[in-house]
Structures are given as structure tokens and as C-alpha cells.
Amino acid sequence: MAALSxxxxxxxxxxFGPGNGITVDVSGxxxxxxxxxxxxxxxxxxDLVEAVQITSIxxxxxxxxxxxxxxxxxxxFEHAAGCTMETGLLITEKRYLPKNRSEISLAKVPVARIVGGTGRYGYGRRGDQASYNTDNFNLLASLMKFGGPPAWEIWPANTAAGIEAETGQVWVPAGIMLAYYSEIKARYVAGFQYSNLPSVxxxxCAQIITSLAALPPLGNVRMYQxxxxxIEQFxxxxxxxxxxxxxxPYARGCSHEFVYLSAHCDGQSTGLGPHARVHVGLQRRGTG
Incomplete structure (x- = not known):
């Protein structure tokens, strides 16, 4: 997931539950x-935790x-009254689709599951407007002119044939206008299961834990005086x-920068105890 809070x-x-299209009264x-x-x-x-999409409000x-x-x-699953519903725990990415193309690349891999996806139509910039997915002289143009920004609509996001888990490539189906969306939002879960976490x-993670344990709160120290x-660090x-x-090898994007990576360390194999774990945060420059 993307966050702990x-x-x-x-x-x-x-x-409520189980079922599809279930209406629930909530406070919040x-x-x-x-x-x-x-x-x-x-x-x-x-035993009951799960992620679902809001299809109507x-x-x-x-x-x-x-x-x-x-x-x-x-x-x-069946959930009792008082069930909590929390947002912001999944990875959410907004992507603009290339002109007349239906594929996007998600930043976090491997992709475990896309829980929900939404898309909307818009117009291209400058010279692209006349030849965009939808022309300027239709009902959509009128709605956008007088009705504010285009509405988000839901698309089937978890079709296995349209997701390349290792590369993060996702095929996005055409929307209600039978044309590809201008921009989409994907909410998904990515990462390794503990059973198949790469040994490297x-x-x-073990090296980072060792540095923290040996020289708290400092590690990677070259010289003490x-x-x-x-104190001088490498x-x-x-x-x-x-x-x-x-x-x-597990970074995406620029070859000399790193993206966010989360992993749990196997404490037994490193001699650091069965509960040893580390949260590794690597953020590519310019991604916020």
C-alpha cells in the first residue's frame, strides 16, 4: 500500500456485504x-480487510x-456496523494518455492488483485540438463549455489480460464515447509478497539495519574524531x-536515481531476530 495513515x-x-453494488450509509x-x-x-x-471501489455517491x-x-x-466479506472505510492507503496515480493510444505505465512494480480506475475526456493543446479523440463540434464540447470540467467515469480496471505486472504497463479500454480517454486515474497495490521477496x-535491508544497530542513530560513518x-560519513x-x-534493478525511471521501495527484512536469515524489519524509502528526484 502507499501509506500507513x-x-x-x-x-x-x-x-453490509457480500455482494456487488451495495449501498451503505456512512458517517464522515x-x-x-x-x-x-x-x-x-x-x-x-x-480476516476481513479488503479494498473496494466507490461506484456512486x-x-x-x-x-x-x-x-x-x-x-x-x-x-x-460480510462487514458489521461500525466497519471503517479509509481512503489514501492505496497507490493512486494520474496519467495522461498519449494521443490515440490506450497504454500507460505505472510507476510502482510489480503490480499486484488494480482496485479501481477512472478516466475522462478532454481536448488536446493548440494544433492537436482539431484531430483529437473527439472533435470540437459535438455534445461533449457543449457540456465542457457550459458544464465545467469533464466528469470521471469508471473503467474495468482489473482485467488480467490488460496488466503487465512486472513492467507496469496497463491497457486502458475506450470509454463511453468509444474513444480513448485523455487522462486516467489508477488505484492499485504493488510490491512483493514476503514469500517471494528477492534475496538481494x-x-x-539487513545492511541498513546493521548500520542503524551498530551506530545509532548514525551509520555509514568513515571517521570519528x-x-x-x-564525524565524517561516506x-x-x-x-x-x-x-x-x-x-x-528494482528502480524505475532514471538510471542514476531511485524510486520509492518498501521491503521487510527476513530477520532470521540475517541474525537480527525474527521481527527485524526496515522501511526503505527511495524517491526519484523531481517526483515529490
Missing amino acids: PELTFEAQSS PTAMLQVGDCVVLDRANE NGQQLTLGTTAANVPNGVM VKMA AGDTK TASLFGEDVKAMLG
Whole structure:
């Protein structure tokens, strides 16, 4: 997931599920939601936790479900009254589609599951406007002129044939106008399961843990000087060149920068105890 703390939290007023297209009365700031947003249900209960998409909003009523072709129920489990619904825990990315193309590349890989996707139409810039997916002289143009920004619509996001898990390539189907969207939002989960976490990632995490344990709160230190106290490190962080080299194959984007990576270390194989773990954060420059 993308975060440990939710952005918004809602609470169900009655029990619901399982099923698709289920309407639930909730308490919370529903005005801050959009159709297509995804929520995590009952996160504190590992037997019931699941992620679903909001397909409709009517006041304090939310309709939960899925449009994915290969998932029978949007809500898979039965949830009691008081069930928490939290946003901001999934990875959310907004992408502009290339002209007349239906593929995008997600930043975090491997892609485990796309929970929900939305798209909307817009117009190209300058010389592209006359030859864009939809022309300037139709009902859509009138709605955009007088009705504000185009509305987001939901597309079937979890079709297995349209997702390349290792590369992050996703095929986005055409929308209601039978033309490709101008921009889309994808909400998804990415990463490795503990059972198949690459050994080199475990080793890199172990080295970072060892540095933190040996020299708290400092690591990667090249020199200590007692007189006129001085501490000199090899680099400005715990990520030395060897650790960067280990994590390099799992980075996306520019070859000399790193993207965000989250991993748990196998404490037993490193001698650091069964509960040893590290949260590795690597952010590509310019991505915020």
C-alpha cells in the first residue's frame, strides 16, 4: 500500500456485504470523495480487510462494488456496523494518455492488483485540438463549455489480460464515447509478497539495519574524531554505493536515481531476530 495513515475515515452505520453494488450509509465527509475512489474496509481485522471501489455517491450513501470483469463481488466479506472505510492507503496515480493510444505505465512494480480506475475526456493543446479523440463540434464540447470540467467515469480496471505486472504497463479500454480517454486515474497495490521477496533486497535491508544497530542513530560513518569532535560519513545517508547497487534493478525511471521501495527484512536469515524489519524509502528526484 502507499501509506500507513489514511487521508479520510468513514464508518458504516449498518452491516453490509457480500455482494456487488451495495449501498451503505456512512458517517464522515463524503463531500470530499469522488466516484471511482477506493476505500479499505476493516483494516484492523486481517480476516476481513479488503479494498473496494466507490461506484456512486448520494449524500451520506456510498455504493461499493467493482466493474472488473473477473471479480464476481465487489465486497467479498460480510462487514458489521461500525466497519471503517479509509481512503489514501492505496497507490493512486494520474496519467495522461498519449494521443490515440490506450497504454500507460505505472510507476510502482510489480503490480499486484488494480482496485479501481477512472478516466475522462478532454481536448488536446493548440494544433492537436482539431484531430483529437473527439472533435470540437459535438455534445461533449457543449457540456465542457457550459458544464465545467469533464466528469470521471469508471473503467474495468482489473482485467488480467490488460496488466503487465512486472513492467507496469496497463491497457486502458475506450470509454463511453468509444474513444480513448485523455487522462486516467489508477488505484492499485504493488510490491512483493514476503514469500517471494528477492534475496538481494533482504540483504540490502539487513545492511541498513546493521548500520542503524551498530551506530545509532548514525551509520555509514568513515571517521570519528574525538578532539574537536568530528564525524565524517561516506555519503549523506545510509544508502551507500553497495546498497544502491543492490536495489538498482528494482528502480524505475532514471538510471542514476531511485524510486520509492518498501521491503521487510527476513530477520532470521540475517541474525537480527525474527521481527527485524526496515522501511526503505527511495524517491526519484523531481517526483515529490
